[in-house]
Amino acid sequence: MPQFNVATLLHDPVGASRRALLEDEPLAVPLAGYSTLASGPVELIRTGRGVLVRARLRVRPTLECARCLTPTSIELPLAFAEEYVPLRDPVTGVPVQADPDEFRIDAQHQLDLSEVVWQYEQAALPLRPLCREDCAGLCPVCGQNLNARRCEHEAEPAEPWQGLAELAERLRSEESDGGPEA
Numbered sequence: 488m489p490q491f492n493v494a495t496l497l498h499d500p501v502g503a504s505r506r507a508l509l510e511d512e513p514l515a516v517p518l519a520g521y522s523t524l525a526s527g528p529v530e531l532i533r534t535g536r537g538v539l540v541r542a543r544l545r546v547r548p549t550l551e552c553a554r555c556l557t558p559t560s561i562e563l564p565l566a567f568a569e570e571y572v573p574l575r576d577p578v579t580g581v582p583v584q585a586d587p588d589e590f591r592i593d594a595q596h597q598l599d600l601s602e603v604v605w606q607y608e609q610a611a612l613p614l615r616p617l618c619r620e621d622c623a624g625l626c627p628v629c630g631q632n633l634n635a636r637r638c639e640h641e642a643e644p645a646e647p648w649q650g651l652a653e654l655a656e657r658l659r660s661e662e663s664d665g666g667p668e669a
């Protein structure tokens with residue numbers, strides 16, 4: 488998990504910083520069957536209230552292909568800056584107030600990036616992830632994955648176009664009815 492102990496950084500003056508590099512760090516994601524890996528540089532900067540995290544990451548979530556449902560790893564760039572607030576002031580021990588949607592450094596001074604990376608990743612996910620651009624999908628009749636093997640239903644005419652073809656035919660004949668050569 489992309490986690491940092493910031494106990495000493497919290498005792499440093501404002502502006503002090505640390506750098507770290509994530510390398511295929513798995514995130515703790517609250518979804519069954521979903522996994523994601525994060526890589527890239529992270530900078531932790533002491534602020535007046537806590538620690539500012541600046542990150543430029545490359546995440547590789549595993550998603551289901553929208554056409555053939557095969558688990559598929561895609562790659563997305565993410566960049567963010569978010570401030571984390573400690574539960575208690577590191578010097579005085581006084582509890583620090585924060586909004587419910589602010590990120591917190593826990594009682595053991597651990598700053599965990601899983602939640603923030605997950606949120607930014609969710610916002611960046613494609614609506615229809617594909618295993619490849621020209622994924623052939625599943626046969627609507629028998630469910631065969633058409634990337635792996637053809638099936639006998641493939642040659643059947645696609646119903647939705649039938650109506651359009653008839654309409655085009657009618658328009659063509661109406662046109663020629665009214666035309667000079669009719």
Ligand SMILES: [Zn+2]
Binds near residue numbers: 554622624
């Ligand atoms: Zn696919």
Ligand SMILES: [Zn+2]
Binds near residue numbers: 627
């Ligand atoms: Zn089929």
